[in-house]
Amino acid sequence: MRPLRVSVRNVRGARATELHLRPFSALIGPNNAGKSTLLDAVRLFYGSLTWDPARDRPWDLTSEEAHDPSWVEISYVLNELDLKELDLEPGELADDEIRPLDGDVLTVRRYLTGDGDRRQGDYYFIPANEDEAVVATGWREPPSRLGHCVYVPAVTSVEDQTAMSAPSPLRDVMLLAFTDPRVDGFLGTINHGLQGLRQAMESGPVRRLEERLGDALRPWGLSARVRVGELTDEFILGNLIDLSLSKGGSLHSMEAEGSGVQRALIAGLIQAAAQLRADGEPEEFRWILFEEPEAFLHPAQIVRLAHDLRRIAGTGNTAVTITTHDPKMLSASRTPPEALARVHRPGAAVRVTSPSPLQVTATLEDVRTRSLYTRAAHACFRDPAQAPPGDEENRVLYDLDPRRAAAFFADRVIVVEGFSDVAVFEWLDARGLLESLGPNLGVLDAGGKYELHRAVSTLSMFQIPHVVLWDEDAPMKDPGTSAERRAICRDRASLEALRAAATVPGATLGAVRLHGTIERWLGLPEEQVPAWKALNLGTALDETYGDSASVVRPRVEVLLEVIHTLFDGGDVTRLAARPAFAGCLISQDPAHPATTVDFQAEIAALPLPACRCAAATQ
Template identity: 20%
Template sequence: MKVSHIVVENYRSLRRVELSVTDYTALVGANGSGKSSVLYALQWFYEGGALEGEDICGYHRPADGEVLDESSDAIAARTVSVTVTFSDLTSQDRSRLREYGRGDTAVFRKSWVLGDAKPKVVGNAKQGPGFAELRTMKLVGDFRPAYASLRHSQEGLPDLGGSPSRDQVSDALVAWEADPANGASLVDIADNDANHMFGIDGPNIILRCSRLVLIPAAAEISNQVGSSGKGSALGDLIGAFMSNAGATARAKWQSTYADELAELNSSVKRSVEASTGLQASRINSKLVELVPNAAVSFVPAVPDWTPKGEASVTTDVTIDGTTNDVSKQGHGIQRAIMIAMFQSLLPDAALLAGSHNAHADETVDEAQARLQEELANLPTLVVCIEEPEIYQHPVRARAFARVLAALASQQGGQVLLATHSPYFVRPDQFSSVRRFRLVSGVSKVRRTSLAGVAALSGDEEVKVQKILEKRLPTSFSEGFFADAVVLVEGETDKAVLEAIAEVLGQPLDSIGVCVLEVSAKDSLKIPYSLFSALEIPTYVIADGDALGAARTYPDKQNEAANAHASHRASTERITAWLPAATALQGESPHSFGSPTTIAEKFTIWNDDIEEELAAWPSFVAALLDNGGKLRKKDLLAYRTAVFEADIGDLPSTLRTTIDAICAFRVNS
């Protein structure tokens, strides 16, 4: 079975967050937006562990002597809960989960209230009608007559006689519910006690169906993977094997040298008795005068000569023929080893096959059949990784992203990661992106799909997919991690605006703003729709192209007229879908041919950014001094000229545009 849906409530910044989960799910967003909290909440759901007040969303430590509000609303406000829906249940999962696995999905909720010693787990069960009440009965005087009464209303329950035990009644109920013929008669029981499924009051059944491993971003990596000490990943991985191997070796040695050990024991005993006998006689000669019928003797306690030493293990790493202790390797190698080791903590096909031995009474075919059955019953694996890009250079990060995608595609594998890297957001995984943002200290999450972006942009899905496949790995994905995005037509706009912002003391990256170029005006709408669907604030800067036709065709009237009409149509298309916004300079909405419009949510140049730069005398002079020229598209020359120009004669349109972007970021 696989995780298909998660609801986290009141955990850290997650007031209430719902996530649909696929085989590969990438949590993206700015720092502190709550991505990692989802991973740790899911780990708590699987593994438990202590929570404290600071883990509660919006928690305020009570003052000394303050009495906690016990109203239902107040208790709810200090209750942390994680609800997980599992889908793709196998027949083995259903057998293990019993009443919780009879529907299309299995749903469990773990909750903890501040002040409680233990969490509580409930699940949505399907049981026979009236069975839930009967199962709560403990006394024979209650459950026996209740069962007899139930037999009259439900056909198929067996006659257990006049004095059935509680176990017999329970088994009869389970058998009735497991019969497919009774499936339509089962009733839904919401919030049924399920503590026993999570090992709170019994064996952990959930872990037999699904396992989770979390690789944190911050960990003492060499301590985790370098030695087999208590609590380390290496100790957890091979500690039991080491203990068993050591015990087996010692037992074999003890058996081989049993006679020698017996002779050693006898020799030591005789020697000790001889050396202490004189002193015992001396004591007894004096003791008899005090207590006539008393005597002492010194009985040798021969030590157990069985070897007691426990083996230990350290981790060496060999790279290109050179071997070193793992602590002497780079952090990238250490983290890769830790990820592999954490994954190996969970049983898999390789472990079962490697440790599988035929029983004495089995044929080869029977042993193989048993192995296949054990493999089919392995739990699914949910691999959660916090910042997989840590310590990985770009080439290795891309390769690692591919490895994780392959792991997620395997049967029984899921990957859930919190990342700041575009390498882990691939076009084919676009619908699996969950974008987080922090609003007033509370996490919000959004997702979208190819169909969703197409619906917003008004384009065919095929066109949207083509653009995403081209742009997502190289530019769009960077916007997922920004607090706000500025979309521009070309590289010149991007280079010049970023440089001007830096000169003005308002560097855009320092306030979380990412500038992305899309190559053409008609290419702005799809990325705008994409980021809007993910609720990423997006500011648009476009060319009005009012002078473009005359500049391109100065001596060709017909061609100039056609180009002018095309530019007008293109500009009018973009003004038609841009959001309404108050103009800071010029008029909003913008009209083709009118002066530059700078509004709260967009800027449309009268022509293009080069035309605005032409009105900056010191910039033009600096550009010429460096061998550049307007419209030559030399980005380095443009950027250098911005830094060398006099900011005092900077055109108001360029200054106001930077101010508008910064204000847009603050107000979004």
């Protein structure tokens, strides 16, 4: 079992919000965007957080909306064991709209406020493929097969994390120990031995106590019953287990330690949970909701915790959903872009951009087709198209490193072709020269001009506004040579792929294709050794930017002006006419004119008997 989708209606700022989930998912967005609201919605569904109308009901409902109910709905994919537990038949719950893998989908809605004959706090089953056909289930609590959630807040006390008599991460981890057959069997043996003691007590002192209490309560028509319980895991956790810290052989309170130790302790609990699951897989599903796991942690501990969270999510019976402000957490956990959800709040309402499985599948197929096309361009379409190596076609972008991951936290992104472009913009950023482009600007290295369409598809899927900057190879070849013709062919292919990807309104705001590399366009020497590119580019910019005889500064300024104008939707016609952009391609919207290439047909026709470079020069 695992959750696939969370829908929230009228919970704080989440007025009509939908969140698609993977086994490991990350909510990103600025402070006060609504990330905690979405986690709290899951907690309200499970009952680990109590509904408080003063806190949780939207304050800005209109008179027409005043009677709209508040509810949280979660869809789960179920395996055969889940179906048996819920007394359901395979295929009974199939929902092709949201199912990303084989299995049935169970959708359950909990009404946090009443709605007609739907009682507040009750759970209702939503049948597949039926519009709002809510069937009463009689559930006052979620079915045990749905498991429960473990919530780790970003800022809290150590006591809240280690309490044994109330829900806490430590208590939840310790409960896993009781799923071990040896522990469970030992408890059974003890309780069997205690059965004689219970019988003696119930027939002796307990019976006399009940009689005395019954005499006192008889005028009210009442009687008393005293039960002698068993030794349970709850009793052991609350009374017989204690956690303390030791230093130099002496025990002391955990509250005496700082925030870093607290988060390290939580990390240790998560790691312990991973080990316990590996040793004795419990059947019950658990959903870990972890707010800002990177808080107060050293970078090395962030990486370690990210690995452990990813490992737990991979066990198959646990989902992990985090909120984070740290790109390193995303890269260390190997979170692909499709597992991200961007949360923002343009007004009072929370908005979430979270790609659905169907949307991801369609995007991946388009990316794969265009990738085959651009790869065929390497040989000028004279060889069969080669599939991308490894499992590249199974994700939208490559694994995110911290620099690439940072782009998904940005409000605006400049998509560049490669490392040289990144080095130039990092140099400009370090000197405050990018401030005019916006306060939260990102730079995304696509990993080559043939991967620009992949980066654009990814950012467009999350509706992140971006401008594309890349260069032509043809001007760097000798005119009239076969090398120039091949370069023209490849430049054309990358442009057509980019045009095909830039179709989401408000996402790809424009593009600039420079005449040659960015170094050549700026008049800087080109370093051929990748390891020295950043250093030598920085040195060259240091030496030339302040030189009045150099073209570097005026070209940087006009390039930034063009990018700024594209971001703000201004007219770049005047700027495009500057001598600096002779031979360059500047477009307000690369999707217009839209590509006329039929990528599937082009790939199917390969290999061609002759190079089409002549057509590329038309």
